[in-house]
Amino acid sequence: MSRRIALAGFLAIVVAAVAAAWIWFPWVFSANYTIRVATGPLGGDAHKFVAAFKRELSEQRPRVRLLLEETANLQESGEALENGKVDLAVVRSDHPAAANGGTILIIRPVSVLIMVDAQSSVKSVSELSGKKLALLEGTPANDPLLRTVIDAYGLRASDLVSTPLADVGAALQAKRVAAVLAMGSTGPGPVADAVKAIVRATRKPPTFLDIDEAKAITARSPVYEETEIPAGGFLATPAVPDDSVSTVSVSVRLVARNSMLDYVAGEMTRLLMVTRAKLAATVPGVGGMSAPDTDKKQGVLPVHPGTAAYLDGTQESLFDQAMTQLFNFSIIGGILGSLGVWLSSQWRRHRPDETQRKLQRLPAMLVEAKTVPADRLDDLEEELDALSAWFLERFAREQIDPDRIGGLSTTISEVRQAIRRRRTRP
Template identity: 45%
Template sequence: MTPLLKLAAVVGVVVAGAVAGAYTLARYPSLISARYTLTLATGPIGSDGQKVLAAFIRDLSAEHPLVRLVPAPTDTLSESGKALVDGKVDLAVVRSDDAAAASGRTVFVLRQVAVAIILPPDSKIENVSALTGRTLAVANGADPGLLKTLTAFYGLREADLVAMPAMEFGPALKAKRVAAAIVSGPLGPGPITDAFAGIRKSFKAKPSYLDIAEADAIVARSPSYRSVEIKQGTFGGTPTEPDESIHTFAVRTLLVSRASLPDRVAGEITRLLLTTKAKLVATLPAAGAMEAPETERSSLLPVHPGTLAYLNGEQESLLDQTVNYYWLAVMVFAMVAPLAGWIASRRRLHRSREDRRKLLRVVELVRVAKAGSAAELVSADAELDGMLEWLFERLAAGEIERDHFQFFERMIAGLRGTIEKRLADLTAIEAPAKSNLRHGHA
């Protein structure tokens, strides 16, 4: 097979491979796409965040995702944050008021926990400041960070706070042992709606929520929280509650990554969470609280650049990037192949010129073989011997076809035979002449 045919065969095989690869990528993209395995500190087992992420991980595992998450449960969210800061995990579920949230990069918002103040039906209180000096009921398990921030801002004394189960709010308010009830929970079904329903049942009348009008000022003082609006009808019910929008503030539970997590991976996690949210909500209502982070850049709790890029439509998915890299490689080959062909043709041209020079030299040596002196014949024979070695080297390297080799070999062998015969003839002629010369001197 000639070098040109070999090159054509190689190009054909590579092109066929590219076509086969394109088909495989289109039909089975997960087979050749990049994969990443990441450890995730999920927080306490049984918590809403842990349940949502566990369901998310199960769904992804079943679908063979490009990003594989390995859960690492912790006893508290604080421990999750510490594991992230210590570099033991790649991602962690962290509260927005935890220092770990500021040291990492936000990828997703898993839920928001807000504080609500509920008043009895006959209450005349119109603002939170009016609660100062009054006894207030606080639900057991109320978020300590939110409670501390609320009481500090309005100057509510800890001595005026009475902890109790939320189910006791109604009797305590009805007996006027407390003036209002404070409870925290997600912006959806949960502790807040349960407390509201319990109070309504005790009074046989609808209680009311107290609007925290200074929520923006609270957040300005404590920027790790967010001012939120509980919109009319958020908690459902018949009639829906609340009957009008109320202002409050909330702490967010965030999925935070290490700062060095590649942008494309953070963007892929964001995409996967958004695309699987609807499926998760069908079996786990708490997943409905998940949402993408704000796209405005924040110096306090920075959002991961990869997440921002994906949400702003500036970053492709890992699969899209893999497809692009694949076709880029094909395009590079398409550009390199002609160059390689040109280089190969130049090499063939160089070899052809070298072959021509050797052939012309053989023609010159034919003239030497016919009329050269004995010394010239010996030199020509040595040169032909070098040519023969050159031929064998090229044959071994695959740079010359066997039929070309045999042609040159026969030509050189015939010429060396001629030289050998000429040398023998010259020797026979010179021998008698030398003998006669010796006799003459005698």
């Protein structure tokens, strides 16, 4: 019986180890390991970035396949991640998916920029209250970060005038608008194009206004960050802006589901950081790509544990993880096996099984051998022979402990002697 229990325990551990490998290391059983990524709209910066990384990944990790899922916007990408339709998604930091998942990489910051004509008397954003403002075409008027900024200064959404890129310079020069609002990153992009359009129209670079409420905004909404745009961030010659500018930004992030394995998340982070230079050559917007701050992994925007382990230099190898899981399962299996043996012994001890019933029959037969009529002694002896054969067979199968067989033999001998004495009695 003990051998069967040990074998059953060993098989249970093997099955559990295979099941764990299937859950934690599925690529072991598959020719390819597929990761679904929500990228945003086709042709967008996020889609270009992920597509470029997909090409690099196919060269270095042929078994890992990125399956790109196009979405209408980053809002839909975040929803797809939260609904479990994808494993990775490019989302903004102000979407709930960024707080509910784990950040793998910060692709770029997107800042709110406010520009006025170089000759304008406006020196602060608060002076723009009640004035018409050009909103660079392509920037949604209901953007959460933009609305947060204009609400902080008491500006009215009705004063925002959607203006094509080609017309922003002329609108500013003709004073049809007091300022231009745009959202973007440093380097090539919509803000740099707007700066060039203003320079062509006014012959002078625009003046950028500091968002003095940036600290208060980020304190109320920790998903945003206070950012400083360096001098020359949008145009090198002449330097535009000519001095650093304080503003507030939202970060575009590559976020993974929390269920993604730590090893996979860490390896994705490693490959992204290694191939950053190549990606920047083909996708200019990738120049602002950076690793997340692991000191903030317990904040509102957590870093994926696998990414944090890689960045902190504590990432375990695949072999180490497998050995750790095997060690855990061996401990759990040993505990479960011991518990199973104890339960089995308790069950056998308290269950009135066939062996127990036959054992209880022997004392009764000893009493009957002394009291039954003489004509029933033959039947009693035949029953005793059958019981002796039954106990001997169970002993040979190791279903009766050797310690008990000695007591059985003594009891059976006493019953036989009692029958013999009855027969020889006058």
